[in-house]
Amino acid sequence: MEPQASGVKTWQWVVTIIVIIAIIVIGILVSGSKKSETPVVTEPVVTTEPSIVPALNRIVMVDQYPGNIVYLSSVQVEKSAWVVIHANNAGQPGEIIGSMHFAAGLTAGTKITLTKPTVDGGTYYAVIYTSDGAAKFNAKTDLPLKDAKGNVFMKIFHASAAAEVNLKG
Numbered sequence: 001m002e003p004q005a006s007g008v009k010t011w012q013w014v015v016t017i018i019v020i021i022a023i024i025v026i027g028i029l030v031s032g033s034k035k036s037e038t039p040v041v042t043e044p045v046v047t048t049e050p051s052i053v054p055a056l057n058r059i060v061m062v063d064q065y066p067g068n069i070v071y072l073s074s075v076q077v078e079k080s081a082w083v084v085i086h087a088n089n090a091g092q093p094g095e096i097i098g099s100m101h102f103a104a105g106l107t108a109g110t111k112i113t114l115t116k117p118t119v120d121g122g123t124y125y126a127v128i129y130t131s132d133g134a135a136k137f138n139a140k141t142d143l144p145l146k147d148a149k150g151n152v153f154m155k156i157f158h159a160s161a162a163a164e165v166n167l168k169g
Helices: 010-035
Strands: 058-060 069-077 081-089 092-102 105-113 123-130 154-158
Touching: 058 154, 069 081, 069 092, 069 123, 092 105, 092 123
Parallel strands: none
Antiparallel strands: 058 069, 069 105, 081 092, 081 123, 123 154
16 A cells, blocks of 8 residues: 655655745845945035025925815925915916915925815916015015026916815815
């Protein structure tokens, strides 16, 4: 009589164990080499040449569902500033329909309540304004913030019934 086969042969178990050990050893070597790297410290480069620096003043938002609220994904301002929502006036920012003050830094996920609702198909402007320090926006003393080239920090958006439902205002 012959002994019965146990399903998986001994040599298959040995090969499987060797492969597992090899994978573990390779993993240790790869992760160990990353930990042993000596960090390189470099001195900051000081130059008088103009360079491209990421904008410290920006508005991130998408088209909005028509209504009384405008949702901002994020606002980043270098100094305390206002974000002002304008209606369209022949392709330029027109009537002010909302504003909100922002402290310096990054603010995520906020909304501005409007004095006049946006309408489906309308074009609107979110503009960053300087802050004169008062608690209320003043269009005479709080001025549109401009970059080094004289361009106003602004985001154009549209009101659309096709905008995401969670953006209803």
